Each structure stands twice: as C-alpha cells, then as structure tokens.
Amino acid sequence: MRADEQREAARAAAEEAWVDERVAEGESRRVLEVTPPGDAAHWAELVASRPVDGGGGERKPDSTGTARWHEALAPWGLTLAAAGAVGGGGRGLVTTRSFKRGEVLMRVTPAVAVVSGRHLSSRCHHSHATGGRLLVCSRCGCARYCSADHQRAAWAGHRDECALLAQTRPRVPGQTVRLLARLLALLRRSAGAPPPEDAGEWARSAAAILSLSHQLGGQPAERCAEFGEQAGMVCSLIQEAARSGGGWAGSSERVHLQRVHLQRVHLQRVHLQRVHLQRVHLQRVHLQRVHLQRVHLQRVHLQRVHLQREIGIGLYPLAALANHDCDPTAAQSFGAAGKLTLRALRPLAAGEAVTIGYVDLAAAASERRQALRSSYLFTCECRACEEALAPTPAARKREAARCEAAASLREEQRAELAAIDAADWEAALRRSTRAAEIAASLLPPGAPALGLQLLRAGSLRRRGCKLHAHCGSLRESVGYLRRATEVLQAVHGEAAPLVRDAAEMLRGAQLELAYGDNSAAS
Ligand SMILES: C[S@@+](CC[C@H](N)C(=O)[O-])C[C@H]1O[C@@H](n2cnc3c(N)ncnc32)[C@H](O)[C@@H]1O
Known part of the structure; x- marks a missing residue:
C-alpha cells in the first residue's frame, strides 16, 4: 500500500471510529423511528406505476400512473408539474403552498437501498x-446487523435477496445489481409471485420494463454494454435462485444443500448470461441513483474535515421526481437507514419548482454538463447552464474564469489535506480559508457543500488547540462558523448532530474572542 493510500485508510478508520461514537450517542435512537417496511407495498405500487420518464418531455406520461403520484405528493404540499411547466428537465416537482427557508419539503425512506461493497462488512x-460487533445473516453470510431487532426489521426486504446472495457466495454482486435485485423482489411481492419456472422470464421482462433504451442512443458502446451486463447479472441471479430453491425466496434447506455445488456452475452461467443478455438494457439513471451519505467528522490529527461520504445507493421514488438545477431550490440530507429529507434552501412560493443539485455545483458549467451526461445521461437545460454556455464572448470569458476558479478550489482542498498530513498547521489553515473563500464565490449561497467548507475553515483545530486562536484569527473563525451554521441549519435542520456541533463551536469561538478582547482591554 502506498503512503498516501495508508494515510487515506487511517483517515477512513478514524472517521468510522467517530461515527461509532455518534451511534452510541444517539443515532441508534433515531434508527428506531425508521418507518417499518410495512410501506414496502406502497413503494412498490408507486415504482410500478411510475409514468415513463418525462425527462426532456421525450415520452408521454401515463395518466393512471400520474394520479397515484399526485396523491402521494399532496400531503407534502407538492405536486408533479408537466414537462415545460417548470423550466428545463421535463416534468418535475412543484410546491402547492409556500415554504420557509429550511422547512421540510419531504421526508421519505428508500423503497430499496443497499450498502456499497466497501461497507458490506462494516455497516x-x-x-x-x-460500531460494535455485527450479527451476520447465517443463511447468506453477507448481510450484517447491529442488533437482532434490526435483523428482524430488515427481513422483509432481505428475504429474496438472501437467496440470491447465498447463490453467489463468496462473491457478492456490485451495489447496482444488488439494488436492482431488491427492486425486482419488491415488485414481485406486490404483483404476486410468478411460478418458479417463469421467474427468469419475469426477471427479463421486469428488466426490460426498467430499460430506457431511447436515452441510451448517445451513449458509448461500452456504457450500453455495462448496463446490459448488469441487467444480465440480475436476471441470471433470479433464475439461479428460482431453480435451486423451488421459488425465488426458496426453501432454505434446499438452497443450503445445493449452494456449494451451484457456485461453480453459477459462475459459468453468469459469464454466459453476461454475453447473451447484453441487449437487455438497464439504465441506472432511470432508477435515480441517490447516494446515501453520512456526514463524518475527522479526528486523525485535526478535528477538521467534515466529509460527505457515499455509503451505498437507494431508490427514492418521490424524491427522484426533483429535477437537477445548477442553482437548486432544495437540498437533501440523509439520516439513519437512508431516510432522506428534502428541505427548501430559500423561501419558496406556491408553484415554484423544487430542484436539487445532482453534481458538484462548484464546477464550471461545461464540467457540470459533462458530469451529468456521464453519470445521469442527460444534458442540463437549467437557466444557469444556458446563460453560462451562451455563445457570446462575455459568457465564454466568464466560463473560462470559472473553470480556473474551480481548478483552484480543488487545488486548495488537495493542498489542505497535504498540509495536514505534513502537520503544517498554519499552511492547513491558510489553504482551508482560501478554499472557503473560493467556494463562496462559486457555490449558490445555500449550497450544502459551502456549509461544510465554511465549517472546516472555521473549526480547524489540533488536539484541543484551536488553530485560529493560535494564529490570532479568532474573529475570522467566528465569521466562518456563523455562516456555516446558518447554511447547514437550512440543509439539515437544527437538531442534526452536525448542526449542533457547528453551533457549539461557534459559541466556543465567540466566548474565546470575548475573553481575548476583555483581557486585552484590561
Ligand atoms: C430523477 S429524474 C427527474 C424527474 C424527471 N424529470 C421525470 O419526469 O421523471 C431525472 C431525469 O429528469 C431529466 N432532467 C432532470 N433535470 C434536468 C435538467 N436540468 N435538464 C434536463 N433534463 C433534466 C433527465 O431526463 C433525467 O434523466
């Protein structure tokens, strides 16, 4: 392992340790509030009735499906507007009443969610x-739980997947494949189980329903092949589980007896299926990949890096109706069990579009468009992009300047980490505050990423020694922390541990500043 990889691993381990503490402090309490999987049937119905994607208005929405969506959105004070009614991006979420800044627009559990490969055995x-010792599912040997209660609560969603995972053991399919397998199981449960011999056919047709081949038109061949491979893998897994278990969920004894023998056969079949089923296009973008993120505080040498780290992917049918905008009106945050909360980033009147940022908003318009094309397969039509990429000399100049500023931001962030690794605290502080200033010039005023950057700049400290105090810049620290707390409150709500931490740091810095001023005066 290279030295920088070792440092990154150490950093990650320290973050995990920090999260453990948070779990002990209160996350586990919040976990118990998670909506039980009783609403799975409701989600399945919504997913199945989802009108075919209206992005860019390329397809006509299905009116029966749409009625269900309106019904599900109404209690939140939201509705689904037709393509063209709310700017670029096809159909999208719109408010039906006014909302204050920071007010909750929607709070939903994922219809299906999986942890990423990296977190399979640690979460x-x-x-x-x-944190703590995790219980391992004895049947698949893959799923892990922090308590028997969580294992029981997860069983409805894990049951079908468990048979699939038992088949592939010791290999574990990638997160997209696992997410799709869960989604198909959910749809299957709500539609009634097909006879075992039809399971493969059913899986293929479900995959075909999920395909959006019209959007694959402009994609490179290898990307299409990747989607095809993933679809093939899901179909193959389901067929395999149906064959060996006498049904998708299968009888555990039979699955258990045949597992070892089938492992080898299965690997060969998966390989064959991959080749043969490449034509079954399965598009990730249709599933609206939403990252389950946790905000971590780092405590290696400095209590300074607040990271948003991806821990898995989930499907949120209602939240996925929000279009992307490079100057979004809303932001999402994630809580225990992937619960997603959408909040207004500024006051919204009735009839305003609810949009979120799908990509890094500090990037230049051309970079954002590129990122959206490659990860989400569409070209952004938001007003900010249209203006930034207008074919005029003034716009071109602005865009070139923004590209430069975005590159400087990345450089400052990189240099900040390097300075921390080298224990050069003054340099770390300098880089961090510079990064915060550049981020403030690039990001929309309420952007979550800006809040995190400001928090980092204001809270730099080394084992109890606050670097701002050490460097005589407490006043700046208070300024950054005040701005950070304000931004983060609107994104995460006042009760979020991150916001409470930020407010606590602000109070501490204010007291220190007042004490310093008083001592100087006397
Ligand atoms: C998660 S869905 C959002 C809801 C979608 N408009 C619908 O009708 O279901 C993402 C899709 O919406 C469209 N979209 C979202 N934001 C857009 C934007 N800024 N510009 C163009 N298309 C956008 C794209 O087709 C994208 O694949």
Missing part, C-alpha cells in the same frame, strides 16, 4: 450504522 444493512 448494519438496516440502519447503515457502524
């Missing part, structure tokens, strides 16, 4: 929390 597959 509870139900609450996504880390």
Whole structure:
C-alpha cells in the first residue's frame, strides 16, 4: 500500500471510529423511528406505476400512473408539474403552498437501498450504522446487523435477496445489481409471485420494463454494454435462485444443500448470461441513483474535515421526481437507514419548482454538463447552464474564469489535506480559508457543500488547540462558523448532530474572542 493510500485508510478508520461514537450517542435512537417496511407495498405500487420518464418531455406520461403520484405528493404540499411547466428537465416537482427557508419539503425512506461493497462488512444493512460487533445473516453470510431487532426489521426486504446472495457466495454482486435485485423482489411481492419456472422470464421482462433504451442512443458502446451486463447479472441471479430453491425466496434447506455445488456452475452461467443478455438494457439513471451519505467528522490529527461520504445507493421514488438545477431550490440530507429529507434552501412560493443539485455545483458549467451526461445521461437545460454556455464572448470569458476558479478550489482542498498530513498547521489553515473563500464565490449561497467548507475553515483545530486562536484569527473563525451554521441549519435542520456541533463551536469561538478582547482591554 502506498503512503498516501495508508494515510487515506487511517483517515477512513478514524472517521468510522467517530461515527461509532455518534451511534452510541444517539443515532441508534433515531434508527428506531425508521418507518417499518410495512410501506414496502406502497413503494412498490408507486415504482410500478411510475409514468415513463418525462425527462426532456421525450415520452408521454401515463395518466393512471400520474394520479397515484399526485396523491402521494399532496400531503407534502407538492405536486408533479408537466414537462415545460417548470423550466428545463421535463416534468418535475412543484410546491402547492409556500415554504420557509429550511422547512421540510419531504421526508421519505428508500423503497430499496443497499450498502456499497466497501461497507458490506462494516455497516448494519438496516440502519447503515457502524460500531460494535455485527450479527451476520447465517443463511447468506453477507448481510450484517447491529442488533437482532434490526435483523428482524430488515427481513422483509432481505428475504429474496438472501437467496440470491447465498447463490453467489463468496462473491457478492456490485451495489447496482444488488439494488436492482431488491427492486425486482419488491415488485414481485406486490404483483404476486410468478411460478418458479417463469421467474427468469419475469426477471427479463421486469428488466426490460426498467430499460430506457431511447436515452441510451448517445451513449458509448461500452456504457450500453455495462448496463446490459448488469441487467444480465440480475436476471441470471433470479433464475439461479428460482431453480435451486423451488421459488425465488426458496426453501432454505434446499438452497443450503445445493449452494456449494451451484457456485461453480453459477459462475459459468453468469459469464454466459453476461454475453447473451447484453441487449437487455438497464439504465441506472432511470432508477435515480441517490447516494446515501453520512456526514463524518475527522479526528486523525485535526478535528477538521467534515466529509460527505457515499455509503451505498437507494431508490427514492418521490424524491427522484426533483429535477437537477445548477442553482437548486432544495437540498437533501440523509439520516439513519437512508431516510432522506428534502428541505427548501430559500423561501419558496406556491408553484415554484423544487430542484436539487445532482453534481458538484462548484464546477464550471461545461464540467457540470459533462458530469451529468456521464453519470445521469442527460444534458442540463437549467437557466444557469444556458446563460453560462451562451455563445457570446462575455459568457465564454466568464466560463473560462470559472473553470480556473474551480481548478483552484480543488487545488486548495488537495493542498489542505497535504498540509495536514505534513502537520503544517498554519499552511492547513491558510489553504482551508482560501478554499472557503473560493467556494463562496462559486457555490449558490445555500449550497450544502459551502456549509461544510465554511465549517472546516472555521473549526480547524489540533488536539484541543484551536488553530485560529493560535494564529490570532479568532474573529475570522467566528465569521466562518456563523455562516456555516446558518447554511447547514437550512440543509439539515437544527437538531442534526452536525448542526449542533457547528453551533457549539461557534459559541466556543465567540466566548474565546470575548475573553481575548476583555483581557486585552484590561
Ligand atoms: C430523477 S429524474 C427527474 C424527474 C424527471 N424529470 C421525470 O419526469 O421523471 C431525472 C431525469 O429528469 C431529466 N432532467 C432532470 N433535470 C434536468 C435538467 N436540468 N435538464 C434536463 N433534463 C433534466 C433527465 O431526463 C433525467 O434523466
């Protein structure tokens, strides 16, 4: 392992340790509030009735499906507007009443969610929390839980997947394949189980329903092949589980007896299926990949890096109706068990579009468009992009300047980490504050990433020694922390541990500043 990889691993381990503490402090309490999987049927119905994607208005929405969506959105004070009614991006979420800044627009559990490969053995597959000894599912040997309660709560969603995972053991399919397998199981449960011999056919047709081949038109061949491979893998897994278990969920004894023998056969079949089923296009973008993120505080040498780290992917049918905008009106945050909360980033009147940022908003318009094309397969039509990429000399100049500023931001962030690794605290502080200033010039005023950057700049400290105090810049620290707390409150709500931490740091810095001023005066 290279030295920088070792440092990154150490950093990650320290973050995990920090999260453990948070779990002990209160996350586990919140876990118990998670909506039980009783609403799975409701989600399945919504997913199945989802009108074919209206992005860019390329397809006509299905009116029966749409009625269900309106019904599900109404209690939140939201509705689904037709393509063209709310700017670029096809259909999208719109408010039906006014909202204050920071007010909750929607709070939903994922219809299906999985932890990423990296977190398979370190996080509870139900609450996504880390810490303590995790119980391992004895049947698949893959799923892990922090308590028997969580294992029980997760069973409805894990049952079908468990048979699939038992088949592939010791290999574990990638997160997209696992997410799709869960989604198909959910749809299957709500539609009634097909006879075992039809399971493969059913899986293929479900995959075909999920395909959006019209959007694959402009994609490179290898990307299409990747989607095809993933679809093939899901179909193959389902067929395999149906064959060996006498049904998708299968009888555990039979699955258990045949597992070892089938492993080898299965690997060969998966390989064949991959080749043969490449034509079954399965598009990730249609599933609206939403990252389950946790905000971590780092405590290696400095209590300074607040990271948003991806821990898995989930499907949120209602939240996925929000279009992307490079100057979004809303932001999402994630809690225990992937619960997603959408909040207004500024006051919204009735009839305003609810949009979120799908990509890094500090990037230049051309970079954002590129990122959206490659990860989400569409070209952004938001007003900010249209203006930034207008074919005029003034716009071109602005865009070139923004590209430069975005590159400087990345450089400052990189240099900040390097300075920390080298224990050069003054340099770390300088880099961090510079990064915060550049981020403030690039990001929309309420952007979550800006809040995190400001928090880092204001809270730099080394084992109890606050670097701002050490460097005589407490006044700046108070300024950054005040701005950070304000931004983060609107994104995460006042009760979030991150916001409470930020407010606490602000109070501390204010007191120190007042004490310093008083001592100087006397
Ligand atoms: C998660 S869905 C959002 C809801 C979608 N408009 C619908 O009708 O279901 C993402 C899709 O919406 C469209 N979309 C979202 N934001 C867009 C934007 N800024 N510009 C163009 N298309 C956008 C794209 O087709 C993308 O694949």
